[in-house]
Amino acid sequence: MKYSLRQLEVFLAIAHHDNITKAANSLSMSQSAASSALKDLEDQFDIQLFDRVGKRLQINELGRLMRPRAEALLDQARGLESELMQHQTPGQLKLGATLTIGNYLAVELMAAYMAEHPSQRVTLEVANTSAIIEKLTNYELDIGLIEGEANNSNLEFIPWLEDELVVFCSPSHPLAMKSVISDQDLQEASWILREQGSGTRQAFDWAMRGFLPRFTILLELQHTEAIKRSVKAGLGISCLSRIALEESFANGSLVELNVAHRNLHRQFYLVIHKQKYRSAGIERWLAMCTNPDQFQV
Known part of the structure; x- marks a missing residue:
């Protein structure tokens, strides 16, 4: 050789x-x-x-x-x-997750993996969908957990969890008093949205296709918490994953808006390069995500 x-x-x-x-x-x-x-x-x-x-x-x-x-x-x-x-013990993993998954789901999964393999290290990089896809393509990550979709023939996309986006506002916003939100209401509102390239923005743009150009987009922010704070301050309305809003809805600091005529459901994916060697650690992680009942923390 x-x-x-x-x-x-x-x-x-x-x-x-x-x-x-x-x-x-x-x-x-x-x-x-x-x-x-x-x-x-x-x-x-x-x-x-x-x-x-x-x-x-x-x-x-x-x-x-x-x-x-x-x-x-x-x-x-x-x-x-x-x-x-x-002896085929799962080892170190390099994970990449989009912001909603990284902030609200990935840590519990990492804890489950590390509880079973306490001597092994797991690293997590949190970024938007396009950045995670790029790093997976370049073999800089072992597995991606993403919110959006991508057309990349080098990667395998494994359907994982169902998610729902929710349109919301502050309790003092005029739309908070309406039982049903119309398309006209959505067009007349000021919006605070995730940035282009994020899975959340991709799903939102698809759900609002047809009249999105008529929206007034006041701010585009990268961080979920910054968007929630801006909405609480009355700057406008927004749309994020229900996972990121459960606590705010429970304590009444934010209010869900009824936009039943728009399909705001989406899919989370596990992503891995097709040519990536599936080590014992990778196989174990995929099994944990797809069959969580077999794991005990």
């Missing part, structure tokens, strides 16, 4: 950081050792995997083609090493 797994690790680290020094630090190597590993890999096959732009290395077309296969190979090697050392 003309290449080593270490050379592939160096290649992938440089592809991630676009910088040899940062890549070497991430692998606890010297810069010279990392440079030599990349040079040996390229010289052995008479290829170039990066374009040199000053001190920066930019992955080229050949490097991009090689990257997913190198990721898959290293994932399999790490999984084999983990299983040989730990």
Whole structure:
């Protein structure tokens, strides 16, 4: 074999950081050792995997083609090493979740996993749907838990939970007194919405298709709590997952609006790269999410 797994690790680290020094630090190597590993890999096959732009290395077309296969190979090697050392015990997981799931569901799932495997580490990155999809595509995450849909042939989308979006306002808002909210009411209101690229915004735009351009969108915010505070302050109305609003509805600080003529139901998904090696930890997490009764915390 003309290449080593270490050379592939160096290649992938440089592809991630676009910088040899940062890549070497991430692998606890010297810069010279990392440079030599990349040079040996390229010289052995008479290829170039990066374009040199000053001190920066930019992955080229050949490097991009090689990257997913190198990721898959290293994932399999790490999984084999983990299983040989730990007798197929689930190990570390890198999770990515969209904001609603990350803030209201993921922590309990992580607690269940870590209670069963207390010596294993689970990391969670919370971002909007488009950011999680990008990181899954680049093998930077093991599993994604997302609110929206995406057209990406490299990823497998596994239906997970049903969710419902709810239109809401403050108790002092004029619409709070209405038993049914019409399309005209929705068009005349000021809206505070999630940002473009989020699963919540994607589902909202689909539900309100046809007359959304006539909406007055006052603010677009990335964080659920910021939207709830803005609505409580009387700046306008909004639409978020019922999961994020249960406590506010219970204490009366926010009021649900009846928009029964609009379909605000949506699907949560578990997402994994189709070429991702499914380690024991990944398989265990998927089983926990799809069959929660088998797990005891």
